[in-house]
Amino acid sequence: MTLEHAQKLDQQDPLSAMRDNFLFPTDEEGNELIYLCGNSLGLQPKRVRELLHVELDDWAKFGVEGHFHGKNPWFDYHSFLTESMAKVVGAQPHEVVVMNALTVNLHLLMVSFYRPTSTRYKILMEAGAFPSDQYAMDSQARFHGYDPKDAVIELAPREGELTLRTEDIEAYIEEHGDEIAVVMFGGVNYYTGQALDLKRITAAGHKKGCFVGFDLAHAAGNIQLKLHDDGPDFATWCSYKYMNSGPGGVSGIFVHDRHADDTSVPRFEGWWGHKAETRFEMNREFVQAHGAQAWQLSNAPVMLMASLRASLDLFDEAGMDALRAKSVKLTEYMLDLIDNFPSERFEIITPRDPEQRGCQISIRTLFDGRELFDDLTKAGIICDFRRPDVIRIAPTPLYNSFEDVWHFCQILEKCTK
Numbered sequence: 001m002t003l004e005h006a007q008k009l010d011q012q013d014p015l016s017a018m019r020d021n022f023l024f025p026t027d028e029e030g031n032e033l034i035y036l037c038g039n040s041l042g043l044q045p046k047r048v049r050e051l052l053h054v055e056l057d058d059w060a061k062f063g064v065e066g067h068f069h070g071k072n073p074w075f076d077y078h079s080f081l082t083e084s085m086a087k088v089v090g091a092q093p094h095e096v097v098v099m100n101a102l103t104v105n106l107h108l109l110m111v112s113f114y115r116p117t118s119t120r121y122k123i124l125m126e127a128g129a130f131p132s133d134q135y136a137m138d139s140q141a142r143f144h145g146y147d148p149k150d151a152v153i154e155l156a157p158r159e160g161e162l163t164l165r166t167e168d169i170e171a172y173i174e175e176h177g178d179e180i181a182v183v184m185f186g187g188v189n190y191y192t193g194q195a196l197d198l199k200r201i202t203a204a205g206h207k208k209g210c211f212v213g214f215d216l217a218h219a220a221g222n223i224q225l226k227l228h229d230d231g232p233d234f235a236t237w238c239s240y241k242y243m244n245s246g247p248g249g250v251s252g253i254f255v256h257d258r259h260a261d262d263t264s265v266p267r268f269e270g271w272w273g274h275k276a277e278t279r280f281e282m283n284r285e286f287v288q289a290h291g292a293q294a295w296q297l298s299n300a301p302v303m304l305m306a307s308l309r310a311s312l313d314l315f316d317e318a319g320m321d322a323l324r325a326k327s328v329k330l331t332e333y334m335l336d337l338i339d340n341f342p343s344e345r346f347e348i349i350t351p352r353d354p355e356q357r358g359c360q361i362s363i364r365t366l367f368d369g370r371e372l373f374d375d376l377t378k379a380g381i382i383c384d385f386r387r388p389d390v391i392r393i394a395p396t397p398l399y400n401s402f403e404d405v406w407h408f409c410q411i412l413e414k415c416t417k
């Protein structure tokens with residue numbers, strides 16, 4: 001496995017030119033670093049600046065009139081993102097809206113779908129979920145008067161295993177589902193990189209009368225999602241990881257069509273959730289917009305959305321099918337290379353089965369993890385370290401190359417000899 005071989009794979013890659021749309025971080029001498037951290041913050045598309053300038057210019061030129069007379073009238077700005085975003089997550093356009101930030105949206109969706117009763121009040125999630133999700137679920141339980149220690153169930157892998165088995169999740173729901181109000185899992189685990197089977201988990205939850213939702217922070221723009229067909233009640237994700245919208249970028253939500261115009265679903269409401277046609281009549285009565293849009297509270301953060309648009313245009317151009325095909329090749333290539341230099345210093349904990357992972361590979365360090373991470377950083381790799389012992393490496397198909405992966409593996413081998 002030579003550098004020439006990696007370069008040949010890049011030549012054969014139909015998406016190789018997408019890389020030119022992004023700005024890569026450099027070291028002090030201006031050399032490009034090897035960026036493998038799209039799982040944490042995606043790179044900046046070159047067009048972000050231009051799209052932001054359009055809005056800055058319209059703001060300067062029109063002031064408040066930009067809401068209706070700008071090049072991209074701000075009144076409807078969120079709607080410019082809907083179709084592309086719906087494609088990324090496999091939803092119908094009215095099932096998706098871009099708004100707020102991820103944890104905020106998780107709470108808003110729990111307001112709608114966590115409706116505990118005296119016999120059915122539990123929340124089922126995975127053990128080792130992202131801390132924000134743990135805090136959100138605990139505080140939701142407390143808000144409704146329950147003790148999270150009792151109400152929030154964290155399902156752990158079997159003794160001696162590092163990732164969950166779908167059949168174990170199904171069996172748990174089958175046995176205890178009558179007590180569970182909401183099943184809420186991370187679609188791809190931030191730590192292990194495991195992708196769950198959303199369809200089977202949704203079916204298991206619905207069979208027992210639970211609402212089912214997913215946090216897709218690490219799944220959106222990474223794996224192929226079919227939210228409409230898989231059928232969860234709700235989902236939310238951020239756009240600054242695989243979707244490159246920039247730090248603090250705006251989040252997306254999905255509410256399944258079956259709840260689209262259901263006025264019995266409780267919701268925290270605001271004026272942007274009001275039907276657009278009559279929103280500015282400023283009437284006392286709230287008339288809900290169709291579908292997910294009814295969950296909007298505030299007017300659109302146009303600058304954040306302009307930034308996201310630059311990346312969504314690239315997703316439209318590449319398409320999730322092609323991105324996912326490349327992603328599987330990139331990770332398989334990386335795992336093959338790593339297999340060639342067994343080391344006592346680490347093991348891969350992400351499932352080998354491509355169906356059970358996206359582009360993130362989690363390397364569990366067996367000792368001195370922080371030191372290994374520092375060595376990789378010194379050698380020009382940007383990746384991240386998550387306590388207690390995992391280094392996350394994410395070759396993202398939009399802008400990473402086989403050559404990036406090859407260089408990374410060379411450096412990893414050198415650092416772990």
Ligand SMILES: *Cc1c(COP(=O)(O)O)cnc(C)c1O
Pocket residue numbers: 101102103104130132133186190215217218238
């Ligand atoms: C990244 C991430 C978050 C971050 O939440 P914000 O509200 O965007 O700060 C939350 N949950 C999961 C699962 C994540 O991966």
